[in-house]
Amino acid sequence: MNTTPRLTEPEETPEELESLLAAATTAAADWGRRSPHDRADALSAVADALDAEGQSLIIEAMRETGLTEGRLTGELKRTTVQLRMFAEELRDGSYLRIALDRQDPDFVLGPRPDLRRWLTPLGPVLVYAASNFPFAFSVAGGDTASALAAGCPVLLKAHPGHPETSRKTAGLVRSALQSAGAPEGTFALLTGRQAGVSALRDPRIAAGAFTGSVAGGRALFDIASSRPNPIPFFGELGSVNPAMVTSGAERERGEQIAAGFVGSFTLGTGQFCTKPGILLLPRGSELPKRIAELAQNVPPARMLTSAIADRYRERTTELADIPGVEVLARGSEHADPSDIPQVSPTVLHAGSVADLLSEPALLEENFGPCAVIAEYDADEDLRAAISAVPGTLTVTAHLAGQPDDAERQLVSGLVALAASRSGRVLFDEWPTGLAVTPAQQHGGPYPATTAVSHTSVGTAAIDRFLRPVTYQNAPEFLLPEALRESNPLGLPRSTHQPGASQDWAPPQ
Template sequence: MAAAPVWSVDPRTGKQREQVAVEATAGDVDAAVRAAHAVRSTLADRTRRAAFLRTAAQLLEGARGELVAAADAESALGEPRLTGELTRTAFQLRAFADVVDEGAFLGIRIDHPDATATPPIPDLRRYKVALGVVAVYAASNFPFAFSVPGGDTASALAAGCPVVVKAHPDHPATSELVGAVLRRAAEQSGLPADVISVVHGFEAGVELVKHPLVTAAGFTGSVRGGRALFDAAAARPVPIPFHGELGSLNPVVVSEEAVAERAEEIGTGLAGSMTLGTGQFCVKPGLVLVPAGPGGDSLVKSLAAAVGDAKRGPLLDHRMRDNFVAGVAERAELPDVEAPVAPGAGDEHTVSPGFLTVPASRLAEEGAHDLLLEECFGPVTVVVRYDGTAEATAVLSRLPGNLTATLQLSTAEERGEGDGARLLAEVTPLAGRVLVGGWPTGVAVAPAQHHGGPYPATTSTSTSVGGTAIERWMRPVVYQTTPEALLPPELRDSNPLGLPRRVDGRREV
C-alpha cells in the first residue's frame, strides 16, 4: 500500500496547499527510532550537545523569514505572534545549553565511607544519566515553542537523549523545515543528524509510543488523545514515563473587594487574556468566579464591551472550529446559562469570541452543568456568579487539576488583610502555577518556572517549561565501592570537570 500523503492546509480557507511529506509506516518509525538509538552515545559529550543547542538556536533565527511564513500559512496565528514565538524558542534552546554547561542538573552526590554511622555508610556516588530515545508529540497551538524545536525536544536533547518527533498535522510543512534545520545544526556541531528526526501520521504516533527502544514520551494536546497515549505507555511490556499536558480550565477567582475596587479593569484584562491568540492558549482563563451583585455586574459589563470589540478569526484547523461551535452551543443550551456576548461561528472559516454566565449554585453539585467544568478550546470563558464564600468554595472543590489558578484581589487583600490568604490556600491544590494579579496567558522561560499541574492538566509532576524540565528525561544511578579508575569523570574525587556537587553533605564547586 502506498504511503498516504501529508498536505499543508490553509486554516483561513480550509484548502490544501501542497504535499510536504508522507505518513510514516511502522517500518519508518522503527528505522527512525533505531537510528536514534544507535547514535545516543554521541550526546554524552556535554560540551558538544550544548554547542548543538546553541547552533540550533542560531540557525532557526537565521531562517526566521521562511519559518514564520510557513507557520503562518498553516496556523493563521499571524507573523507578529509567530516571530515572538520563534524568538522564545531560540531563547529556550540557549537556556538549556546554559543548564548543560553549568552541570547542576546531574545532581552529583558523593558520600565517603563512614564506619561510625548506623548502619555503616559505604562509599556511595550518585548522579543522573540520560534515559535514551525520547518520543515527542508536537502541539497544534505552538508551531515552534511546543513542537519540533520546542521545550520537550530541547530539554530531552539537553539531557543527552536523542529525539523522534511526531509532527502535528496542523503544521507539517513547518515541521519538515524545522526538522531539517535541527538536523543541520547537529551535523555542524559534530553530531549525527539522527539525534533528531521527524515522522508524520496518526499511526506513526501509535507506533512510536509502543516502540521498545523508546524510553519516555512528551505530549501536548487533548485529554482524549493524551490519555490514549498515556494508557499505551503504561500498557507496554516495559512501561515508560509519559509526560503529557492534556487540558486545563485555568480558573480565576475575583474577590468581592477586588470588584469593588477595580471591576472595569479586571473585566478588560480578562477579555484580553481569553481572546489572545483566538483563545488557543493552554493557559487561557476558561472559568472565572465573579461575585454576584453590582460590583460583579460592572465587571461583566466591562467584559462584554471588550469581548464585543474583539475580532473574529480562524482557529488552527476546521475540526477545532467545528468542535468549538458545537461545544459553545451545547453549553449555552443548559438551564440558567446566558450568553451576554454569544460565542460561535463567525463565517465558514472563523469563530466569534464570547462568554457565558451561570449561577454558582448550578456547578456546586454534579449534573448536566458539569460540561462547564471541561475545557472548551477557543475564545470563550465561563463566568460563574457566586453569592458568598460558601458558593465559591463549593465550585472550587469540584474543579479538576489545572496548569494555572489566578486570584484577583484588592490592594488590602494583597497586603495580607481580609480573605487573600484563605483564597490562596484554596486554589493552591488546584494548579501548578498560582498567580495573584495579572493573567495566566504567557509562560516565562525561567529557572523557577513550573508549567504543569494535577491531572488532567498533566500526567506527571514535572514541568515542560524552565530548566528543571531536563529532569524528566534522566534517572539516578548510584555507584557503591567502585574504584576511582572505573568511575565516570563526574564522580571522581578529583572532580576533573569542575562540576557543582555535594560531598559528604557539603556543597562543593
C-alpha cells in the same frame, strides 16, 4: 497566501520507522555520554540556525497556522531563548544533582562504601508536537530542547496543522546538530499518525511527551502505561484555569479587570492551555455586562485547524444550550480563505456557583475563545468551586491593592486550596503569557498533566528525561568523567563526609 494544511500527513512505512528507532537507539549511547558542555554547544547551534532562518520559518508558519507575524516572531524568539536557557543549564551542571557519599567505616549502620550518584538520560524520547505553538511546543520546542539537553535523542511526531513549518524546522535542527557533531539519529521527524502510535509501543522508546487534548493525551498515556515495560508519559492535557475577583478588586479596578480578562481568554483565539476559562465574580457584579461588551468588540480570528474549530463549535453549543446558562456574547463564525473558520468570542453566564457546579461540562476545558462566568455569594462558594474544578494548570485571584480584613480572610483560606488543585497560583495578573524561567511551573494534577511531579516549561523541565544512577566503589578509570575524583568537568557536587551520621543513631 493562506492554503489549507493537509491534515493527513504521509505515513512512515514500518521499515522507515524501524530505521528511525534503530538510529535513535544507537545515538542514545553516544549523545547521552557527551559532556554537558558539548550538548550545550549543540543546543546553541540549533538556536542560532533557527534565528538565522527566522524570516522564512515565520512566513511558512503564518501560511499554515493563520497566526500573525508578531505572534510568531515572539514565539520563535521564545523557542531559541529556551534552547539557550537549557544550554546554560547544561553549562552550569547543577541539574545533574551529583551527590558523593565518602567511604565511611564508622557509618551508623555499618561501614559505608564510596557512592556517587548523578542523573543520566532516560534514552530515546518520543515528543508529540502541539497544534497551538508551531515553534515553542513543536519541532524545536520545550520538550525537544529539554530532552536533547538531558541527553535523550528525540523522535518528533509532527502536528499535521503545520506540516511544512515542521519539515523546515526539523531540517534546520538536524543540520545544526550534525554540524555540532551530534550523532546521526539524535533527532528525527515522524509525520504519520499511525507511526506516532507504533513508536510509543516500541520497547526502545524510553519516555513520551505530549501537549494537547485530554482525549488524545489520555489515549497515549494509556498506551505508555500498559506496555509490557511501562514508561513515563509527560502529557500536558486540559485545564480550565479558574480566576476569581474580590469585590474590593472590582471596586478598585473593575474596568481594568474586565479588559484584562477578555484580552487573556481571547488571546491566540482562546487556544492556549492557560486560557482562563472560568471567572468567579461577586454576586451582583457589573463585570459580566462589561466583559460581554468588550468580547463583542474582539474581531473574529482564524482557528488553528478544522478539527479544533469543529470541536470548539460543538462544545460551545453544548454549553450554551445548558438550561439556565445565559449567552452574554454569542460568538459568530466567518469564512476564511484557508477554509478553516474564523470565530469571535463567546461569553456564557452559568448563574450561581451552585449552578456552575451542577453541570460537569461547564468545568471542562473548551479550547477556543469561550469563557464561563459564575457569581459567588460567600466564601464557601469559592471553596466549593476551586475544590470541584478538575486538576488545573493555574488558579488566579484578583484582590484589592489594600485588602480589608474580610477580603484577607476570604483569600487566605483559598490560597492553599488553590495550590492543592493546580501548579501555579497567581495574583492580579492573567495566566496566559507564561514566563520561561527557572521558577516557572507549568503542570498540575490530572487532567492538567499526566505527571504531576513535573513541569513542561522552565528549566526544571529537563528533570523529566533524567533518572538517577549510583556508582558504588568504582575505580576512577571506570567512572563517568562527571563523577571522577579529579572532577575534570568542574561540575557542582554535594558531598556527604564520613562521621556525619552519628546524630542519627538511637540514643544509648
